[in-house]
Amino acid sequence: MQVLVEPPAQRVEGDDLVWDLHLEPGEKWSCDLTIPCFHGPAPDTYLTSHEFQKVFDGDTDDPTHRWRAAAPTLQADYQVLRNVFDKSVDDLVALRIQTDLGGQRMDFPAAGLPWFLSMFGRDSLITAYQTICFGPRLTRGALRTLARYQGDEVDDFRDEEPGKIIHEVRTGELTRLGIKPYDPYYGTADATQLWLILLSEYWRWTRDDELVRDLRDNVHAALRWIDQYGDRDRDGYVEYATRSPQGLGNQCWRDSWDGVQFADGTIPVLPIATCELQGYTYDAKLRIAELADSGPLNDPALAQRLLAEAEELRARFNRDFWIEDRGGYYAIGLDGDKRKIDSMTSNMGHLLWSGIVPEDRAAIVARQLMSDEMFSGWGVRTVSTADRGYNPIGYHMGTVWPHDNSLIAHGLARYGYRHEANRITTAMLDAAQCSNFRLPEVFSGYERTFSRIPVRYPTACDPQAWASGAPLLFLRTMMGLDARDGQLVLDPALPEGYGRMLLAGTNAFGKRWDIEISEGLTDIRAA
Template identity: 45%
Template sequence: MAYEIGVGPAQLTINVGDSVLITEVDGQIHQPSERGLFFRDTRLISAWTVTVDGRGWQVLNSAATDHFAAQVVMVNPTLPKDAGEVPAGTVSLALSRSLDHGGMRESLKLRNHNRSRVRLCLAVQVSCDFADVFDVKAHRIVVRGETCTHWSPEEGCLATVHTNDSFRRGLWVGAADGAARPVLRDGALCFPVELGPQQSWSTDLDYRWIDGDDTLDAPSVAFAGRERSRPAAALRDWRDGAPRLRTPHNGLQQLYDRSFDDLAALRLPFEGTDCKAFVPAAGIPWFAALFERDSLITAIQTVPVYPDFARGALEMLARYQADATDDARDMQPGKIPHELRRGEMAALGLNPFRPYYGTADATPLYLILLHRAWQFTGDRSLIERHLVTAERCLAWIDDYGDLDGDGFQEYQRRAPDGAENQGWKDADNAVLDESGDDVPAPKALCELQGYVYDAWRRMAQIYDALDRPDRALALREKAQVLHRRFNAAFWDEDAQYYALCLDPEKRRVMSVSSNPGHLLWSGIVPPERAEAVARRLMAEDMFSGWGVRTLSADHPAYNPHDYQLGAVWPHDNGVIAVGLAQYGFHAEAARIAAGLIAAADRFMLHRLPEVFAGTSRSDAPFPVQYLGANVPQAWAAGSVFSLLHALMGAWVDARSCTILADPHLPDWILELTLLDFTVGQQTVDLRLFRDGAETRIEILRGPGVRLVRRPFATAVEYL
């Protein structure tokens, strides 16, 4: 008999934008732990318990019913009474929550299943530590500022406010309109309840966030009416406005649907808008914030299905593009930021995240996204609106990205508490030499050169469209020089592989990693070397069966349970799969797709986490979770769109209303249909199906859209 395996942490998580609630499976929060209710990088609720006559409840079942709502069903323990005990399991409690951007509605419903009347005291205890998210993650809670609590017996509400200089954040908890009002006993909100046989009682509590001088609004409807809530309406709009996948392959279908809804949950509203324009947050729980590399890559992944993420990321990051030098934040003019935080530490300058600029790849990735968004939408106003930002990015690449003028991109932190590593593998121990020792800075990562090469070629095409041929020619010539010099400096003939990076002495660091897979994606690999790169990526020490590891299992520092020293990252694999397909390695791209889809099938809710262990699939029938991984996480959710891109081999030239396709479905996917796929202003239904050993593609709907069969490899040469 086959058993379904659900891999993942035992907890309940719901979130809307930058509001996140993480509890035990019984809906409660016990300390010490990393759980709590977070808003804009501050933990508003650090502990929450519900008791009956001072005793805990027994959980029966619980679930997050939507990304914004959850319910827990519990029963009572044995309750001693003067008139005789209330037997265990004879009173039930349904605890339901519905979350929104500015607050939460909590419903408590009791039912007496006894044949006699019962008198109970239901008590909710709420504690607030207002800890900064960085302190919570570090398990080091620092008490700062002042916290005051006020109880209003007239309104039946408790307001707790934390202030520290200009920083002010708090929580208001009280009875919802028309609900029973609690009394305050020993710091808990208490409800004396008397129930006859088979009688029910319920009340609603509102939780409202306090941000500065504003007290935000809790949801206007309770859990039972959640379909009428604002998050539910936003989710319906999201589902109705983007392409849908239909395939008989159940694993791919479930992964697509789950990833699509996860991205809806990760939408952050723009500042100063009506919550209809969004940028993707990085992930839950630690990165419910603008995290620029993640936002850019997610937007690149999702341009074909939701180009508004690209519009949002381009707009928001342009607002924070650096216009000065500040070494305390690794900031130089023209640089795209790395991370923006809104917690107490950032507000008071206790960390550099206001925002922080310690990233070497966000700036070229901004240019890649700008071109890709224009390519898929045909919206010329995008490049006109963001051209000044793009030109500042180009200037930063030349003036600051190349630290020593040798033509390669290097990084070296200046901020004392900044990031040691500033590529996507940004853990302190992520860049190691062949012996397992840290590579000193400055470091020239291989993929940074690929990103800049790709960005220059894409910007050349944009300048062609703007009728600036001299600028386009200059960028293409720079790209050609970089291509030649990069392949001379980074390629190791003996290893038949690219160096992870160059060290300060410009020596190749030949630690075998997944980084060169991004070189295939950027197109900087000559065709005659692509096969060696593909073969090395898919070798047994690199491919776990679930995905490509970040570091070879043969490396002395390999650890499948370490963040970036052997674990598997879905977004990394999605990038690699697209790169393999672009060079014609369709079977290898399909192996990666098969591994990730199989892994998602075994994770809870068919959801790919940010990262999971690099343990071999041959050693265990399920992927092993990485403790502390963000779930859901934006570019992990976006990886399914990269996999589809690789399998479909499709790219779009919206200006000519053309789909160029080179589809290669593996024999385990017989058919897929993409409905409401956009090409510029047109909407198209695409069907792919296997015909013997061949893959056919046809337009089911889409008048005026041309379909051209062209090898995907020409996408590398197209620019």
Template identity: 40%
Template sequence: MANARTSAEAVAHAPAPAGADAMPLDPFLVPATASLQERRALTLKHGDTFGVFDRNGDIVTGAGSPEGLFHRDTRHLSHFLLTLEGARPMLLSSTLRDDNAALTCDLANPDLFDPEERLVLVHDLLHLRRFRFLWQGKCFERIVVRNFDTTVRRVRLIFDFAADFADLFEVRGTQRARRGMLNPPQLGDGSVALSYIGLDGVVRTTTLGFDPQPQKLSATRAIYDVELLPGERQLIFVEIACGEVPQGAEVRRRFFLALRDARRELRYATARAASVETSNQIFDEAFRRSVSDLYMLVTETPEGPYPYAGIPWFSTVFGRDAIITALQTLWLDPTIAQGVLRHLAANQATSFDAAADAEPGKILHEVRYGEMAELREVPFRRYYGSIDSTPLFVMLAGAYLERTGDVATIRTLWRNVRAALDWLDKEGDRDGDGFVEYGRRTAEGLINQGWKDSHDSVFHADGTLARGPIALAEVQAYAYGAWRAGAELAGALGEGALMAIFANKAERLRTAFDEAFFDAKLGTYVLALDGEKRPCRVRASNAGHALYTGLALSARAERVVATLMDVTSFSGWGVRTVASTEARYNPMSYHNGSVWPHDNALIAAGFARYGFRREAARIFNGLFAASTHIELRRLPELFCGFPRQRSTGPTFYPVACSPQAWAAATPLSLLQSCIGLSFKPDACEIIFDRPCLPDFLDEVALRDLRCGNAVIDVVLRRSAGEAAVSAIKGSAELSVITRA
């Protein structure tokens, strides 16, 4: 994951061998004191706001709990509990809509007793339905209470609430020496405003509004005394605003206006995307959930749509995550890639800043808006400490042009692309050896700056941690992809001389990489070169990324594929980050033996690039099988790397984010890899190169597949072990090409 954290599970590995170098733990880790799987939280998101709720729809925070309503890295609501006559209602069911637009919780009264322990209300006579959604920094809720008894019922409903205004890093476990001050609450007619003035001088406010007005309202509680005739129901509307509520319309009216607007926006956003229907209903459910998660995580920025990384800990701009997500979804919806490119270009570093690991031309790693970031208590206010966001940015620009033919957008980005390539050539190559290395500029920065950013994720065969500057295998692959993309972009813009220079740099890197990184004994590329250019002779998933960008020599591909699909690396669910034979292998670790869906998507794309589509389909089979054991069919950020066992599901990782953008996009990418889908917009062609279908799919229909302004529907059917392609509806000028 491209972010500023290392999980406590990532550092709780077996002790390193004697003599191993000691390394300080990452100060920005996410403590694994409570499992998100155990809490089974439900999430909603819109824009810069997200909510994490328990199954009853409540917020009950405690040690290790991520529950709350968050806005721009601050928890604006830390407690929200609904009780009936002092007791929590019984949970009947909790359901997220298929499109993630709203949460519905069905509850019923428990058996209720008077002070003398006499039963006064039998269970399941009163039904409560909570319907909740987010819109523009607000959480809207409608509670419907209905009496199914044959007599009149008088009951008391209580909403208890609180706002601690904790910074997200505090919620994650970071201790602070000082905090700001809570202001006195402000009570109005049916509303309560809670506020906090931070050490940064910013006032953060949470306003709760109730409609109708409660019988009693205080700074921590709203009380309704409800009388219901047989069959009668009563509605209560609650609005929780991360800020002050505008004057005018009442809560009830704002609820319905917001619901209308939220549905319109979602319909408009998803209308851009192609759709998929298959012969497997369960896969269709998983695919729809992936698309829904993707569009829930997409946030509109001034430059266009941008997928935030994941909930709960990374609902913000991350460079690496968004670029890879955009690459995975280019075939489905190119406007996401366009938004990512424009936003990252607008925030590209233009000067040196050691505290932010910023250098001219470098692309963002992470942006944070909370109090601790503003005060530099954490370095991530605008942080550039990733080694791969910059070459990936150039790769995405090249892939976007190839997918869309949109030269006009590329022309507006050309200055940024050139700056990124200049960074690769200068600051990115610290010692001038042609490889791209990283090393943090201050002690507060991230220790490791590849996507495996745990403090212990780069090591030698004996388990000794590598000392930097470090040249990772996959970063050289991305650099190669960037030089190749730069050449294509230069050619499209008529820069012939630059095209030749960039292409030459790519080929020189390819030769040097093979000489320095391929290890015949390992049967694959080494994990990295350390600061003394000693190879880290470790079998790791990083090598698959050399296939993804085409850096690997064709003669090496078969051995690399075989090594990655060996039982020591392929768990049955997916390729592990580190093979089980390695010194620091731990299937419960964050980066040293776990299975990451996005990592597998890139590996599968690499397999397909070199003609190993059936091996790509095996990865697809494993990850789809994993999703059938996971609630909502939702692939999480990662899961443990234990071997697949008959009739059991994967072992979950305790603090994995879910949903996560690049995990959500993984089924989309895997499908593209298997069917060999690509586009030639200049020729108005859609190409299927040696398509094959995984075992669980006999037929796939792609609808509203766009190439330029043309649209077509295509069906692939299993035939004699291959996939036959036929166009069923679409623009006459659009050609479908199948390569056997």
């Protein structure tokens, strides 16, 4: 791309245009830049102001317009649901970035605005999972792009290890100078398992055997990381502890410095094995076993090994992480001394999503999540109000996160708790009405009776990718929509008063489908 400047730069240094200037007080200097906007079939064409406006009006064949036109549409009697859906799709289109992989352009969900318009591991993987049934492009792009950056050496400064999926990429001055480790940084203990989970989910919805086979080596590297590097002390659990002087202390999704605490507010010693890391590992091994047994990996021995490891992990986890006090719940983790970190947190809901919870404990977990101490009326809090560390405006210690709630609702529905899942969905849609139908990254955990609207978290990303993806997963959860053995499955349970809905043009198995739900009717048909 050629950028025209007037007056011309005196010299070029790398990607920088440089002018040497000396301005007297009150003196002004200006420079005009002409930047080509690629549109339609002619990549070297400059846009006139009239043509430029047409791009934003959607009247020309630009990539964003094509991407939005390919997305499913929703018709719904409950207008709030439709408005939130449309806003989410628009925000996801706006947040997508493109990467070049061997000359092929890949769409990839950036984390959020204004702070994190960049490539992230965990955020992008969960966003791609939330949106898989609405289109596979973000999912395919996330899988391939993150595979490209998969760790291949031990680098303490960047917390890199072979097989590990990145946490984030930044390119600011401190990173370029080598002061910060973000080029890329690998300080996450869950992105590797989430990458495996997403690959499985992508295959279930697309039956794209070729992509799975192309990523076979990345799959094996990720599995080796889980067992060799993720399990730091060989106790059978994935745990984390940064080796970098600039690294993150917490490397689960609650990655603020105080995001993991004991119930009395004390900070646990590293390394820490949080509960959802074990749930993700369990789910990842089951899913890759499916790909190895009846899927394109075609490795029965691997499938048998992973099934045995998953079952052993499930039994051990439910022995070591369960706490009988306070009515029963799962510890958020084990600390470096193998003590149960006994705060009550929303991470329990991720365990339902992963399927590691036995049926007889699922009811207990559901009751705890929907208790007054955990459920604010707008959503499930990150931590119980009964814990000393609870703070309604603490980033991970009492706030309400839409993405967190979307996974919790999906997990509740998995175990048959559809009413509880719908309570969360309805509360989230109510919250979205208070912010122009957009769910922010996070909002405060005050009781709903405290204010007519959710109290905003002051520095939340808005929009943020996995918050924008949350309504799409809420919709899928209400519809009971899933892909199993090459077929779409529908088991709707809509909240009272939602009426009819038609999801037109959803994507599965290389085709478009129309899905209609109303009282006494469920219908899936080729579009």
